[in-house]
Amino acid sequence: MTRGLKLAASTAVLLALAACGDGGGGSASNARSGVWAAGSSTVFPFATRVAENFARTSGGAAPRVESLGTGGGIQAFCQGVGPTTPDIANASRPMKQSEFDLCAKNGVTDIVEIKIGFDGIVIATARNGNGFNFELNDLYEGLAKQVPGPNGTFIANPAKTWNEVNKGLPVQRIQVYGPPPTSGTRDAFLELGMTPGAKLVPGVKAIEGDKERFEAIAHTLREDGAWIDSGENDNAIVQTLTRTPGSLGVFGYSFLEQNLDTVKAETIDGVSPTADTIASGEYPLSRSLYIYVKKAHIGVIPGLQQFVQEFLSEGAAGKGGYLADRGLIPLPEDQLAAQRAVASALTPMQRPAK
Template identity: 50%
Template sequence: MTYVKLAVSMLAIASASTAMAQSRDQIRIVGSSTVFPYTQAVAEQFSNTTGAPSPIVESTGTGGGMQIFCQGIGEQHPDVTGASRAMKPSEYKLCQDNGVESISEAMIGYDGLSLAVSRESAFEWDLTLAEVYLALAAQVPVDGEWADNPYTMWNEINADLPAVEILAYGPPPTSGTRDAFVELAMHAGCEELDYVKNGDFDGDWIGENCSRMRTDGPFVEAGENDNLIVQRLQADANAVGIFGYSFLYENMDTLKAVDIAGVSPSEETIGDFSYPVSRPLFFYVKNAHRGVIPNLDEFIAEYMSDDALEPGGYLSERGLVSLSADRLTALQDAVLDGAPMSAPE
């Protein structure tokens, strides 16, 4: 590149940065509905302690958030996205193709992907992942064949379960919670079935045949607002909801957990992964926006603070399961230094 071209390029970048800083004074955040309450809590704490404008936090779902986040650099694009799973290689490539080349990844803690019912339910729910799969999958074994799911009542799956209609409210395909549920619950439940264990089926077969949720009524996509699922469970004692642990934690007065294979979600069982549907949570920062969007660095510092992330911090009070001390220190150092993530595999 010639000196003139380099100078013009640097001038354009500086001008764009100045325009970005001048045209927007609020941090913009998109992404996971599960991470949303944690990010919202940090936004409120940040605004209260600094007097700065509160960041705009939108619950778009993990997949939707990644698509928006990776569209480009500049004030018209968000600064941070939350995710209830790690960034996919295809999403990283989309970011790179659109000039979002330096991204910091923050694994903020752990979450249990919880199944819950109303406290008005008289039944003490305890399901295996195989039973969850048989209730909610589009196709299941029927008389030795792989076929459309015929089950409409829980006691048709297991006579010890209640004689009530299967009705579960859960996340849509754009949600990282849906991705995690498919991987951690549906695939694992499918692998527990005798039909699959006794067959010659590999991971590719599992991915192709055990990923689809049923669309005939018993499973209802409830959008990206998990509070709506909470409200539906409060109104129907027989319905089951699927969402992050924080939504169960914050509504324990009206909801109770569905145990999975005898294990109830809690800070301890999620942290040691004995609860079988446990997962890490993330957010991603657009490093080109640091030092340009007003207060972004200060907001990230609040998110990475001990007050937020340590055990007993204000995010653990909302249901986030904290990292170990060593992992937390490494996370804080990397994110505050703006260390760019490597391409995911």
């Protein structure tokens, strides 16, 4: 790109950022005065805590944090450059290739991916509920809309109780409250639980070579009341478990930590979700949490880079930091240092492989 074209592109970005916050064609004086982050309900309590601390210590405008689900937050983030779009997308899974391409299509070309810590997906019940030791294939066989039938066919899942799925599980109806399709927790549950579980079932393993068909079979959850979409509010799922005896819930580990007086987590392949088993990856449903930063907004939206630095500070994301008190599992010191380097250099991410 020539120097002239670079200057023109930079000017275009600055003009976009100077647009009126209500979508009009205003001036720079109309630009937002504070940071805007939107996305994952799992990351929401961490981002909110950072926003509270940042506003208190910086004296600047309090950042706006919205819980829209990972998919919803990234969709909003990718709508373009300027004050009518979020500066940060909070995510409980990595950005998808299709989302990256949407961003690029709308002029969001330099995205900084920052890993902030670890979390696990738990399957929980009320504290006085039955105990479960799930195997990964139990998740698929209990919750998939279609399961293998005779002669290589697939049929509507007939299982009514968990004991029909695995004789080692309780005679308890299959009723699971979980996140909706827009949720990163839902996406991670499908990738970490349903996909490997499906591969353990011979009839599904047999079609693994047909990628689209396999994914449709492994990722399509029941719609007959066995799986119930429960919105983007993980706390609401926790509360539902206490009001609905015999039900199970799927949500983030951090919400388990905050509600151990009312709910308990079940084991997966004999492993309980703890800070140690999640950080090590021993717990099968372990995942990383992310924030995605719009580089074009750095230096234009006041406090944005400082907010990101606060998110990764030792007092916040480090061991013993205030985010650990809310259930975030910290990165090892070397990994946290690497993420700080990415944030400092504002290194753009590469296009995801899938």
